[in-house]
């Protein structure tokens with residue numbers, strides 16, 4: 001089958017996914033083109049890349065990890081902004097930290113930088129080759145930072161005190177909604193948390209006060225106006241705030257606080273948009289961060 005025949009075949013059997021791909025490719029090409037054009041206007045002379053720069057540039061990063069000599073890995077995501085929203089304790093001296101679903105490892109390296117005595121970074125989906133990325137970024141950053149962060153390829157259902165140990169602080173950021181069994185995952189994570197779980201997740205149905213989750217079947221939704229659902233084909237459940245709190249309680253956490261968005265202004269605005277513009281479907285989803293403690297005070 002030549003390229004043209006393949007195209008016709010796909011058009012016949014996968015018209016929607018082909019059109020979505022075309023739209024996504026065009027979007028990303030336009031974004032890249034406008035970035036290149038603006039860089040060209042700056043006319044900055046480019047010195048030859050060092051061997052380390054070449055190694056860094058050869059990897060597709062999602063995290064912007066600070067490297068020695070004021071450099072950063074060119075990650076897709078604004079990790080500094082998310083870090084602010086997580087409200088991690090500034091001082092982690094003598095604490096043990098577990099980062100579940102670490103990918104490039106930004107939060108694990110940050111915990112080490114904040115003085116943690118032991119940090120374990122785990123992943124499976126990306127590190128095992130099934131997922132969107134690889135472990136190459138984590139390994140390179142680990143080497144360049146001369147880091148002592150430990151790494152373990154383990155699937156979340158296999159996490160237990162026997163397999164990984166127990167940690168003062170556990171991070172679960174950007175992972176919950178990718179899992180088919182979110183409650184089971186929180187139970188696994190609770191079993192290895194001594195003090196605090198920092199949970200960051202996509203949420204949906206935030207206008208509802210009863211616990212509820214939307215079910216996304218691990219498929220992208222090509223016609224959604226919300227970019228996340230269009231592009232991501234690995235989302236299973238998106239909980240609302242009440243469902244996150246109920247699941248965390250069920251998993252064994254005694255005290256739970258939403259730390260992002262702060263106060264109720266953004267949450268209220270979102271509620272307003274959901275109630276009055278439900279057809280618009282743009283503001284329906286956003287992200288929240290919760291701190292969940294094992295002890296009641």
Ligand SMILES: C[S@@+](CC[C@H](N)C(=O)[O-])C[C@H]1O[C@@H](n2cnc3c(N)ncnc32)[C@H](O)[C@@H]1O
Pocket residue numbers: 100101102103122123124125126127131154155156157172173174175178179
């Ligand atoms: C959206 S990324 C978030 C990465 C990072 N925690 C962050 O907040 O930037 C989701 C991560 O969860 C991991 N993941 C997904 N399913 C997993 C599973 N069943 N077991 C372990 N890790 C998983 C992926 O490999 C990926 O690293």
